[in-house]
Amino acid sequence: MNADLQESPRFQKPVERRDFLGLAALWSAGVSFFVALLGTLRLPMPSVFPESSSQVKLGPLEKFKGVKMTAFPELRLWVFSDEKGLFALSAVCTHLGCVVGMEEDGGFYCPCHGSRFDAAGKNIAGPAPRPLPYLKLFVSPDGQLVVDRKKEVNRKVRLTV
Ligand code: FES
Missing domain, CATH: 1.20.5 (Single alpha-helices involved in coiled-coils or other helix-helix interfaces)
Structure with a gap:
């Protein structure tokens, strides 16, 4: 070089x-x-968060009085009101857990495998083995309507308002 x-x-x-x-x-x-x-x-940060409490406040009780139906798509349930009181109906199909939709006649239809439920949530066609569950409703001390998504109640139970 x-x-x-x-x-x-x-x-x-x-x-x-x-x-x-x-x-x-x-x-x-x-x-x-x-x-x-x-x-x-x-590592200390979880990548999956535990499911929130099964009890969810839906809003002030007055908001539901006399309202025939209120949908909560994010919670997959409806709150209905009839002459006896309020009740909550789950929108989760009892076959494999798809979200059912409401039909014009008031019944429910599952798009996954075609199960049908009548307006009271009773399974009337398709593979769904059980009716749609009715969920427990109660009023919190601060006057909010609360649903417990993990507690089923008899379909005749109503929250009187
Ligand atoms: S999940 Fe609804 S019919 Fe199968």
Whole structure:
């Protein structure tokens, strides 16, 4: 190699293979350590949150008085009102858990496998083995209507208002 060129301030000595492999190993170890550190720091944060309480406030009780039907699609239920009081009906199909829709005649239809329920939630066609569940309703001390999505009640039970 030309001696003048090697003495130039802009001259860079070529990286030798041994040095290159050493640097590559060092960078790989550093990146691996950093990724492992990120994973370790993320461990305390759950990726799946536990289901919220089964009891959910639906709103002030007055809001439901005299209202024939109020839908809560996010909770997959309806609150109905009849001459005896209020009741909540689950919109979860008793076959495999799809969300049923309301039909014009007041009955319910499951789009997954075609189960049909009458206006009272009774299974009348399709593979659904049971009627739609009626859910427990009660009033909280602050006057809110509350549904307990895990407690079924008899279909004749009404919350008198
Ligand atoms: S899930 Fe409703 S009929 Fe199958």
